[in-house]
Amino acid sequence: MAKYVLGIDMGTTSIKVVLLDLSSKAVTDSFTLPTNADIINNEVHAKEQDTVQVIKTLNECIAFLPKDKLLNVSRIGVSGQMHGIVFWKSQTGCDWTDGDSGQLFRPKDTSQLITWQDGRCNSDFLATLPKPNSHLNVATGYGCSTIFWYMKNRPGFLSDFMVAGTIHDYVVSMLCGSESCVMTDQNAASWGYFNTGTNQWNIDILKEAGFPVHLLPGCVPSGCLAGQTCCEWHGIPANTPVGAALGDLQCSVYSCMTDRTDAVLNISTSAQLSYAMPLDFTLPNCPDPNSTISYFPYFNGSYLAVAASLNGGNVMANLVGMLSGWMNELGVELSDSSLYEKLIKCALAVDSSDLRAT
Template sequence: MEREVVAVLGIDLGTSSVKVVLLPDGHSHVRDTRAEVPSAAAPQGREQDVRKIIRALNECLAAFPKQQLRRVTRIGVSGQMHGVVFWKTGQACKWTESESGRMFEPAEVSHLVTWEDGRCSKEFLTSIPQPQSHQSVATGFGCATIYWYLKNSPEFLERYNAAGTIHDYVVAMLCDLKHPRMSVQNATSWGYFNSRDKCWNADILRGSGFPVSLLPEIAESGSTAGSTSCEWFSVPSGTEVGVALGDFQCSVYSCMTDTTDAVLNISTSAQLTFSMPSGFEPPETPNHRSALAYFPYFDGNYLAVAASLNGGNVVATFVRMLTQWIAELGLDVPESTIYTQMIKAALLQSSPTLVINPTIFGERHAPDHLASVSNIAATELSLGHVTRALCCGIIQNLHSMLSAQQLIESGVKRIVGSGSALSRNEVLKQEVEKAFPLPVVYRKDVNSAVGAAMVMLHRM
């Protein structure tokens, strides 16, 4: 009798969608979460309904044939970094039966405050303690958000006794963890974490009244968090679950085949990264003015990262603006049509003299440096000209954070392009190839769910 081939499930809980992939088959399902909700606490807040995120996850799992899920022996999980969700252990979810199998739904859980959250002003960030870490603290970081609640709504924190990223929450529910476990990757993204010593800045936090009991236990990136406490859909009870990982690191893991590769990802935001030499240690204190950050990777290694807050979200904002203008003129044109037509028009234009600095969301190293338009000429106001200038600006902004010369001097020989915004935008691709005089290859199968599954395949 032939032995059935085992499989690994990879899950990514992204900013706008959930993706689940099965390896080695490669079968996958994606669902948009549509989870954005208004923030009652702060006008600049960006929050998501955890119930909608888990509903999308459940829909992805339900779409797989049961016989495929019965073969799963390991689960890898990644998700959007920096954000924080709070829950009450023992009451954070309820398990129910459905036609597709056993699944959980959120119960005593807060909204997810995402990485895009803007409630922590520059003034607020200067009022909280400085971290003992190579990583600066920015708005949208988990610890900064907790400080905000501590100072503005302490009664909110009293409702909960655990916190983590959205993917930490999922792992904790699957494994029935009494106290969540967080990878070094996710902990660094929260701030107030020393990645050299692999520990929280507990003394600094405790001294300022921070509720350190909310902080998760730390685990090595790539290690096991636990095993499923019961059958989940048709995934067997006792299946190994990896500690939740950063979506960025997992996307890099899925496509960086050589240490001389740089990876350019443009999805909601944008990142350009390359691998630092083995043995590299980041500085002990943050450089607030530097656009380059160092993200923990695997095996004690680091990635040098230009992490921009302005990527596909800038293009999406431009499309929404055009849609609104057209609606105000009494017309109804779908966003998809507007996007297609503006890209077509931009492909007919070459390098514009119109200059758009597209940083409408600021940058972590320069939060007050917002967008601007210059060199405006009457001859370059067509949709094609403006779209071309906008795409050029997105790439030039990244280039200002990490230049082609820096990549070459660091030994980079090739750029691997990935991300939904880049894959569907030929104008962005052209601007990448203009700005970076290196071979560029584009990968369609690059995603964090695949990377999370690959980690569990290769590293356990």
């Protein structure tokens, strides 16, 4: 009987799920839905998402996959937006209930998801933060920066929670029934105050600043298992191994980099140009504030060099929104996901000579 790997991507604007046949290594089924979960607070330039709506969309995506194949899922892998943060209570982070497609979980005692696009930590605020022991700068939208902001502006908020992680770390923790959170170095490096050379948080620096270090997840290497499903989920058997959540950037590069000399241009809610560094690459001693290149953990101790524009996908989203509005005015109903598919097909159909000429 065929066995499958379930892949989940907790994206900024949509959630994607796929089933991969273990024997043929081919994707047999996939489904995507927009989250429609944005909550914008212009007063503090916040960019948040409704965690309940995000997980509702995840459940809807899984429910669209063939039931007979979900019964034969033998592994679950999860990726998502790396810099964002969600808080929850250790023992009551979700409720498990019976749904039409089997058991599912719904968030409970969780915060909203503060996304990587959050702008509440302006340059003046960031300048007040302690200098990290890391080759990476700290920016607004990063998990640790957001916690520092709450320490200064809403300290009572943090006292309500005992665990924090990315949205995909949260999903993995709930699936495994974990009271704590484990995080790969891919996500930890994107939170700030994490030394990728030692694979440790800057605990001493953070403690001296009064940072609630109990909120920091435990760290594991990318590719490790986080645990097993604590119960049946949409028909997927209990005790199915679940991988620790990975960064969406690293996963998107891994899926199409056939050779280490390849460069990968990824356009989603942001845009990044990435390439793999040599295996003997040595990290810079400290971040260069003027550099347009950042180095993020990849797999097996290697690094990706990343140049991020942070606007490519927003441009695409605005284009899709404009086209959707025009189509509605003409009386034609077409979903955003269908428009994305058509735009991608058009791009793939362009002759390479036309691209060179452009």
